[in-house]
Amino acid sequence: MQRGGRGDGDDEMEEEEAPTHLNTSTCGHFLVITTDKLCAKYTGEGLHGNDVGVIQGNQAAPCHRLLYYFEITVKDRGLKGYIGIGFTDEHFRNSRQPGWEPNSYGYHGDDGKLYHGQGKGHVFGPTFTTGDTVGAGINYASQEIFFTKNGKMVGATFKDVKTALYPTIGLHSPNEKVEVNFGQRQFVYDVEALVQEERERRHRAVENVHLPPSASHSIVRAYLLHYGYHDTLAAFDAASGGSFPPVVCTPHEDGNNGTLDDDSFALDQRKVLRRLARDGDVDSVFAKLREWYPQQLQQEHDSNIIFLLHCQKFIELVKSGMLEGAVTYARTELAHFFGASLDQDLHLQDCLALLAYERPQESPMAYLLHFGQREVVADAVNAFVLATNPSLPASGKSPQSGLEKLLRQLTACHVEKRLLNGGQGEVFSLHRILQGGKDGGW
Amino acid sequence: MRVCVIYPKSSSKKVITKEEWEKKLSEVKIRKEDMNKLVMNFLVTEGYVEAAEKFQMESGTQPDIDLGTITDRMAVRKAVQCGQVEDAIEKVNDLNPEILDTNPQLFFHLQQQRLIELIRSGQVEEALEFAQEELAPRGEENHAFLEELERTVALLAFEDTANCPVGELLDISQRQKTASELNAAILTSQSHEKDPKLPSLLKMLIWAQNQLDEKASYPRINDLVNATLEEPVT
Numbered sequence: 001m002q003r004g005g006r007g008d009g010d011d012e013m014e015e016e017e018a019p020t021h022l023n024t025s026t027c028g029h030f031l032v033i034t035t036d037k038l039c040a041k042y043t044g045e046g047l048h049g050n051d052v053g054v055i056q057g058n059q060a061a062p063c064h065r066l067l068y069y070f071e072i073t074v075k076d077r078g079l080k081g082y083i084g085i086g087f088t089d090e091h092f093r094n095s096r097q098p099g100w101e102p103n104s105y106g107y108h109g110d111d112g113k114l115y116h117g118q119g120k121g122h123v124f125g126p127t128f129t130t131g132d133t134v135g136a137g138i139n140y141a142s143q144e145i146f147f148t149k150n151g152k153m154v155g156a157t158f159k160d161v162k163t164a165l166y167p168t169i170g171l172h173s174p175n176e177k178v179e180v181n182f183g184q185r186q187f188v189y190d191v192e193a194l195v196q197e198e199r200e201r202r203h204r205a206v207e208n209v210h211l212p213p214s215a216s217h218s219i220v221r222a223y224l225l226h227y228g229y230h231d232t233l234a235a236f237d238a239a240s241g242g243s244f245p246p247v248v249c250t251p252h253e254d255g256n257n258g259t260l261d262d263d264s265f266a267l268d269q270r271k272v273l274r275r276l277a278r279d280g281d282v283d284s285v286f287a288k289l290r291e292w293y294p295q296q297l298q299q300e301h302d303s304n305i306i307f308l309l310h311c312q313k314f315i316e317l318v319k320s321g322m323l324e325g326a327v328t329y330a331r332t333e334l335a336h337f338f339g340a341s342l343d344q345d346l347h348l349q350d351c352l353a354l355l356a357y358e359r360p361q362e363s364p365m366a367y368l369l370h371f372g373q374r375e376v377v378a379d380a381v382n383a384f385v386l387a388t389n390p391s392l393p394a395s396g397k398s399p400q401s402g403l404e405k406l407l408r409q410l411t412a413c414h415v416e417k418r419l420l421n422g423g424q425g426e427v428f429s430l431h432r433i434l435q436g437g438k439d440g441g442w
Numbered sequence: 443m444r445v446c447v448i449y450p451k452s453s454s455k456k457v458i459t460k461e462e463w464e465k466k467l468s469e470v471k472i473r474k475e476d477m478n479k480l481v482m483n484f485l486v487t488e489g490y491v492e493a494a495e496k497f498q499m500e501s502g503t504q505p506d507i508d509l510g511t512i513t514d515r516m517a518v519r520k521a522v523q524c525g526q527v528e529d530a531i532e533k534v535n536d537l538n539p540e541i542l543d544t545n546p547q548l549f550f551h552l553q554q555q556r557l558i559e560l561i562r563s564g565q566v567e568e569a570l571e572f573a574q575e576e577l578a579p580r581g582e583e584n585h586a587f588l589e590e591l592e593r594t595v596a597l598l599a600f601e602d603t604a605n606c607p608v609g610e611l612l613d614i615s616q617r618q619k620t621a622s623e624l625n626a627a628i629l630t631s632q633s634h635e636k637d638p639k640l641p642s643l644l645k646m647l648i649w650a651q652n653q654l655d656e657k658a659s660y661p662r663i664n665d666l667v668n669a670t671l672e673e674p675v676t
């Protein structure tokens with residue numbers, strides 16, 4: 001059941017923590033870290049493969065975004081310049097170079113090679129040394145790990161590790177010293193341009209998709225039909241009559257009428273009911289339903305639609321200041337709904353709570369008094385009538401408009417794709433896109 | 443330059459049955475207000491002013507722009523579509539003189555359209571005078587404009603304009619093109635997006651389905667108008 005205004009925020013959209021400094025508590029033995037936790041110096045001797053000085057960022061790379069990026073600047077290449085930058089997982093051994101162990105990636109300064117999960121590297125890019133600034137990033141959209149040197153892209157590799165990754169540096173010869181930039185200063189590489197480029201590439205790909213010419217028009221028209229917005233539909237048809245083809249309805253071979261006819265089912269009744277519900281005239285809605293759908297109404301005796309209508313009647317009584325009438329109504333018509341379902345109980349509680357406020361329109365339940373709540377009831381009544389269509393498959397589902405089905409499909413595709421990427425990448429939010437924001441995964 | 447080092451072939455596709463997919467679909471939360479907003483945005487951007495007014499009353503959805511401005515915008519659009527370019531220019535300037543002041547390309551296209559209309563109605567002398575006095579100076583400033591001007595003036599050289607190489611300029615679609623450009627500029631000046639959101643979302647849907655196709659087999663929607671779920675291809 002749809003529940004209005006309260007606590008209806010976007011889930012999953014909370015800001016993620018990003019690394020801000022080096023994590024000194026899991027730091028390897030062979031490093032000293034400055035007090036600002038942004039500089040590391042190697043103090044070991046670099047004698048064998050297990051005395052690397054490794055340190056990670058204090059947080060995993062945040063993943064509910066298009067990409068993550070950080071940089072190091074080599075202050076001193078030390079004796080041999082055995083400096084590695086990359087990403088490692090939570091369980092990484094802090095005595096090994098990033099890239100040498102499973103679930104890690106590293107770009108190494110001495111040979112310019114890329115290491116991933118083994119001690120043998122692949123030819124990758126240039127070496128780096130004192131004075132160079134090197135960056136490592138994760139592109140969640142393309143599922144790649146990429147590296148930069150002095151503001152230029154070096155290259156990328158496929159990110160097959162789907163668990164959380166930490167920004168990591170490894171030092172391995174005397175006097176090596178690097179400074180890390182987690183974004184507290186401007187990066188040398190223009191990472192914003194990369195984000196922009198990635199968005200534009202996606203935008204172009206989407207814009208290049210071909211649409212059937214009158215698809216939007218047909219979908220809007222079917223939506224108006226589905227919800228019984230009769231006057232809008234009439235104005236829409238009148239305005240588009242000449243210049244647009246009528247809705248293309250290809251009859252199915254098996255004689256199935258398809259959704260368009262389902263959308264116009266009982267339009268005359270639905271338009272009347274919607275108008276009554278919109279005016280808050282619950283009594284007349286009840287009367288018409290009894291007149292037109294006596295049997296179905298009988299079957300739905302305790303159902304949500306009846307419940308919502310009774311609640312709305314109560315709300316309208318409160319609205320018009322007839323509090324005593326409201327109390328009486330609640331006792332006779334509402335009380336017995338308690339305990340039917342959690343959703344209904346919550347809605348009922350909100351409705352009854354209106355009585356507790358001297359000025360209910362300023363209370364947390366004020367949303368019930370808004371036009372939007374009448375719209376909720378009107379939609380429920382509309383869905384009830386649509387469900388009486390005998391040509392519908394008896395699947396027990398409430399009929400949905402074509403637009404709703406398309407938007408569900410759109411969201412489900414994004415959710416699924418993100419799921420297959422290990423839950424990484426931007427979170428798609430239709431709501432935010434419709435708010436006109438540039439975010440929302442777009 | 444961008445170098446890609448290791449790129450393993452993606453493993454076999456995940457198969458999602460219709461039943462599983464329908465469950466996922468039912469878990470998606472779609473707000474009615476959002477759908478209403480989307481429809482209102484379409485009506486407003488496409489200029490269905492009366493439908494937008496009715497929709498505001500019937501659904502309680504607030505339009506994202508002053509509905510009065512739609513009427514003005516549609517009047518401008520209609521003027522261009524009927525070939526009354528001078529009238530359209532006057533109306534735009536009444537609406538907001540900055541639109542044409544800050545948009546030399548649009549202004550040139552409108553003047554070009556005016557020239558086309560003069561040629562269409564056989565006013566050869568007026569057309570030449572207009573081209574020389576109004577369009578040529580602009581062509582000197584901008585090479586692309588000059589080429590357009592030359593192409594347009596070439597219409598005068600043909601007796602049978604219907605079958606000449608630049609005949610498309612006389613086509614009704616040229617008016618539509620100019621009208622759309624003007625419509626978009628007016629919307630932008632009103633801090634409104636120039637295109638409705640619905641077609642973009644539909645394109646996004648097709649794109650997202652194609653993207654997911656690479657990783658999974660699942661029920662697609664190919665018929666946008668009827669929104670029917672196909673069986674997953676296995």
